[in-house]
Amino acid sequence: xxxxxxxxxxxxxxxxxxxxxxxxxxxxxxxxxxxxxxxxxxxxxxxxxxxxxxxxxxxxxxxxxxxxxxxxxxxxxxxxxxxxxxxxxxxxxxxxxxxxxxxxxxxxxxxxxxxxxxxxxxxxxxxxxxxxxxxxxxxxxxxxxxxxxxxxxxxxxxxxxxxxxxxxxxxxxxxxxxxxxxxxxxxxxxxxxxxxxxxxxxxxxxxxxxxxxxxxxxxxxxxxxxxxxxxxxxxxxxxxxxxxxxxxxxxxxxxxxxxxxxxxxxxxxxxxxxxxxxxxxxxxxxxxxxxxxxxxxxxxxxxxxxxxxxx
Amino acid sequence: xxxxxxxxxxxxxxxxxxxxxxxxxxxxxxxxxxxxxxxxxxxxxxxxxxxxxxxxxxxxxxxxxxxxxxxxxxxxxxxxxxxxxxxxxxxxxxxxxxxxxxxxxxxxxxxxxxxxxxxxxxxxxxxxxxxxxxxxxxxxxxxxxxxxxxxxxxxxxxxxxxxxxxxxxxxxxxxxxxxxxxxxxxxxxxxxxxxxxxxxxxxxxxxxxxxxxxxxxxxxxxxxxxxxxxxxxxxxxxxxxxxxxxxxxxxxxxxxxxxxxxxxxxxxxxxxxxxxxxxxxxxxxxxxxxx
Ligand SMILES: Cc1ncc(C[n+]2csc(CCOP(=O)(O)OP(=O)(O)O)c2C)c(N)n1
Numbered sequence: 001x002x003x004x005x006x007x008x009x010x011x012x013x014x015x016x017x018x019x020x021x022x023x024x025x026x027x028x029x030x031x032x033x034x035x036x037x038x039x040x041x042x043x044x045x046x047x048x049x050x051x052x053x054x055x056x057x058x059x060x061x062x063x064x065x066x067x068x069x070x071x072x073x074x075x076x077x078x079x080x081x082x083x084x085x086x087x088x089x090x091x092x093x094x095x096x097x098x099x100x101x102x103x104x105x106x107x108x109x110x111x112x113x114x115x116x117x118x119x120x121x122x123x124x125x126x127x128x129x130x131x132x133x134x135x136x137x138x139x140x141x142x143x144x145x146x147x148x149x150x151x152x153x154x155x156x157x158x159x160x161x162x163x164x165x166x167x168x169x170x171x172x173x174x175x176x177x178x179x180x181x182x183x184x185x186x187x188x189x190x191x192x193x194x195x196x197x198x199x200x201x202x203x204x205x206x207x208x209x210x211x212x213x214x215x216x217x218x219x220x221x222x223x224x225x226x227x228x229x230x231x232x233x234x235x236x237x238x239x240x241x242x243x244x245x246x247x248x249x250x251x252x253x254x255x256x257x258x259x260x261x262x263x264x265x266x267x268x269x270x271x272x273x274x275x276x277x278x279x280x281x282x283x284x285x286x287x288x289x290x291x292x293x294x295x296x297x298x299x300x301x302x303x304x305x306x307x308x309x310x311x
Numbered sequence: 312x313x314x315x316x317x318x319x320x321x322x323x324x325x326x327x328x329x330x331x332x333x334x335x336x337x338x339x340x341x342x343x344x345x346x347x348x349x350x351x352x353x354x355x356x357x358x359x360x361x362x363x364x365x366x367x368x369x370x371x372x373x374x375x376x377x378x379x380x381x382x383x384x385x386x387x388x389x390x391x392x393x394x395x396x397x398x399x400x401x402x403x404x405x406x407x408x409x410x411x412x413x414x415x416x417x418x419x420x421x422x423x424x425x426x427x428x429x430x431x432x433x434x435x436x437x438x439x440x441x442x443x444x445x446x447x448x449x450x451x452x453x454x455x456x457x458x459x460x461x462x463x464x465x466x467x468x469x470x471x472x473x474x475x476x477x478x479x480x481x482x483x484x485x486x487x488x489x490x491x492x493x494x495x496x497x498x499x500x501x502x503x504x505x506x507x508x509x510x511x512x513x514x515x516x517x518x519x520x521x522x523x524x525x526x527x528x529x530x531x532x533x534x535x536x537x538x539x540x541x542x543x544x545x546x547x548x549x550x551x552x553x554x555x556x557x558x559x560x561x562x563x564x565x566x567x568x569x570x571x572x573x574x575x576x577x578x579x580x581x582x583x584x585x586x587x588x589x590x591x592x593x594x595x596x597x598x599x600x601x602x
Pocket of ligand 1: 478585
């Protein structure tokens with residue numbers, strides 16, 4: 001699969017949106033060359049503000065601009081966009097419902113060499129905990145562009161989590177993104193693999209291997225963690241022998257927890273989880289870390305088999 | 312890449328309208344007393360709330376709502392209105408009192424403060440109360456919001472002014488100083504911060520908890536024009552705001568030296584009345600003093 005950077009797709013899409021909509025303002029906290037908001041900054045210098053290393057102030061400013069009619073995009077690394085300014089997100093965006101889109105790059109452990117301080121592995125739990133936030137983790141660059149456009153066209157606070165590393169393309173150019181709708185990437189009748197972000201491509205690889213062993217997986221991309229496509233989850237549960245959830249996030253509070261809550265309430269089926277256990281990761285190359293912390297196609301295969309054993 | 316905003320507002324749409332209120336000094340003093348009476352009755356009826364910091368802010372709020380600001384209570388979202396942002400959200404009672412007296416909602420509604428189903432939430436909340444610009448309650452956030460609002464005013468060439476009322480306690484929060492830096496960076500001369508410097512916070516005197524002095528020089532060092540005044544002298548408040556309006560290319564802070572609990576003898580300078588409401592006997596005494 002061809003690999004393309006999601007943050008670059010974000011940067012380019014922002015420029016496109018900026019051309020169409022003069023009401024778009026972009027904020028960044030001294031990371032624009034990394035988050036790729038620099039493209040927008042070059043093109044529209046008067047609508048871009050580098051807030052400096054002031055994440056808390058940036059969220060407050062974003063709220064003030066949004067309350068004055070602007071559509072605001074604010075970017076920094078996922079770790080700072082969640083942990084550094086959580087009270088500000090809660091007070092200024094969640095409680096007010098103001099029109100601010102937080103698009104954070106460098107989510108998850110694939111940040112790599114920078115180590116634990118920079119690896120956001122609790123951001124999805126934090127954002128999903130905030131009433132009114134829409135939370136999206138695109139699977140590739142094509143979905144990123146679509147999700148960013150969808151966010152720009154909808155009112156209210158959004159969190160979009162992107163990666164540092166390039167991500168394999170899982171969609172064709174003509175892909176149409178429907179907010180809050182799970183996407184069946186591949187049909188199957190044995191076990192469903194529900195994945196988000198970079199784990200979608202790995203789920204597709206795993207299902208190919210498993211198919212050769214006679215296990216047919218349905219691969220579902222849950223790009224929108226909140227609001228969750230509960231209907232699709234319940235339907236899948238009634239049609240499958242089990243469900244595996246895969247995400248680049250801690251075990252608690254992310255996609256796995258959210259899907260399990262629906263399953264527990266509506267339709268019990270065996271489940272298994274591919275995610276990060278209760279600890280922080282080390283420095284290393286992205287690929288190396290994914291291996292070390294079991295976020296691979298092989299771990300998904302094992303999880304699928306364990307689910308079948310539980311049946 | 313530029314980190315400067317568009318200069319000037321020469322192509323501003325002609326927005327300046329007459330203020331809804333333009334009280335004489337005598338009437339303004341009477342209005343401030345009336346607002347103080349509301350604070351006492353509201354908080355006493357609610358059985359909880361923050362009278363001390365509401366009373367210290369009263370003269371500042373009275374001057375803004377009944378002399379300085381232009382707004383339209385019938386159209387709270389009017390785009391050219393001056394903005395008043397309460398950062399010290401626990402002083403909600405003084406803002407509610409001013410909004411009711413200026414016509415945003417009936418004065419009778421004031422005694423619903425903090426009751427279930429009321430539009431008057433314990434701390435200001437922009438979802439519920441017409442005229443409330445921003446939700447508050449977690450200290451130290453309001454100035455950042457004000458920077459965003461003032462920036463939007465510059466971007467859209469509007470000539471409204473943004474006033475943010477902060478407490479001295481909020482000057483202990485790191486975020487306040489982030490906002491202070493950024494307002495100077497963006498040359499927001501349409502932004503006025505007012506610090507209600509009543510010298511008392513929740514657990515004691517500011518100088519004992521976390522000294523802010525020299526406060527005026529700190530703001531100046533961060534690129535602001537800083538004015539010290541007696542925050543209970545309406546003449547000084549109005550003069551400082553006039554001065555602020557003339558300053559170009561920098562934001563202005565008015566450091567208003569005030570007395571917590573101002574107007575009620577037994578509440579003045581009394582740490583206890585930060586978050587405690589007067590008893591019914593005390594309400595009687597307070598209202599008599601405020602006649
Ligand atoms: C971030 C945050 N920390 C703590 C509190 C609890 N609290 C409420 S009021 C207050 C201090 C009040 O003093 P000051 O801010 O100076 O207000 P004023 O004296 O003007 O009423 C504190 C600590 C809070 N609301 N927000």
